[in-house]
Amino acid sequence: MARTIAIIKGEIGDYYINQPAVQTAYGFTSADVALGFDALFSKVSVESFIFYAVAFCINAFEQIIDLFRTEIETEIAANYIANKAWWHAAAMAFQKGYALVMNATTYLYSYATIDTTAQIIKRAAIRENTDANTGVCKVQLYIATETNGAISALTNADAALFAAYANSIKPAGVLIDVITGAGDVLAFGITIDYNPLILDSTGLLISDGVTYPVNAAISAFINTLNDNDFGGKLNLTKLIDAVQVATGVVDVDITAFSINGNSEQTWGTFESANGWFALGTITPTYQPHIV
Secondary structure (H helix, E strand, C coil), X not given: CCCCHHHHHHHHHHHHHCCHHHHHHHCCCHHHHXXXXXXXXXXXXXXXXXXXXXXXXXXXXXXXXXXXXXXXXXXHHHHCXXXXXXXXXXXXXXXXXXXXXXXXXXXXXXXXXXXXXXXXXXXXXXXXXXXXXXXCEEEEEEEEEEECCEEECCCHHHHHXXXXXXXXXXXXXXXXXXXXXCCEEEEEEEEEEECCCCECCCCCECCCCCCCHHHHHHHHHHHHHHHHCCCCEEEHHHHHHHHHCCCCEEEEEEEEEEECCEEECCCCEEECCCCCEEEEEEEEEEEECCC
């Protein structure tokens, strides 16, 4: 990063006054030198003007170097393939119904035209998995689309098209798995201590007679997880924290939890089989909190 003109000028000036010949010529003592160049020379002195001019040129040169460095780093980042970020961008760029064209210079496949309406991949996550027995590493591409604005799995036909695309663009020798499917269905048994002045015994918000804040908080948490952290993990402590701040809620306890109908422990972190979660049944028990 380019130094400022003031910093460069100060470094030149301080180096100048630390030279024994300069100290002798000006009669500087060690105490004078300790004050620094700017304390010994006026800003309108010849020495100050000369050092400013030199500092200005050095600063301009360093800014040019910074510019070239940024361009080089951008070019490297754009052409470095097969890391997770590259795979994610490549997955999102898939265009249903379009042929790939090889770039004769880079030997990379891409689309001749970009059609965002044909880009059916709306969620993507990349994992690497190494088989414990064989040591073989595979790139796992978790993908999903949207149906009527809601996250959904790709059809078998679309998944096959995407797999053909992924196998065309991948570097030679890289093994991949394309994974798409239904979200893991979550079911909860949950006990809520609630403020009876705000919620009724069914969890209904008294003020509007429409909203169930606990159900809304859980639904929002799962939707946000799928949108912002597709391919991520469900942490039940974070889910409790989200419900804890819902209107009218005093305390929360998860009493039962299942994934796809299989009972699980009511604490910990869980990884989705296909990269996302679907909300199933919420069975709340409401207990009025008496102060």
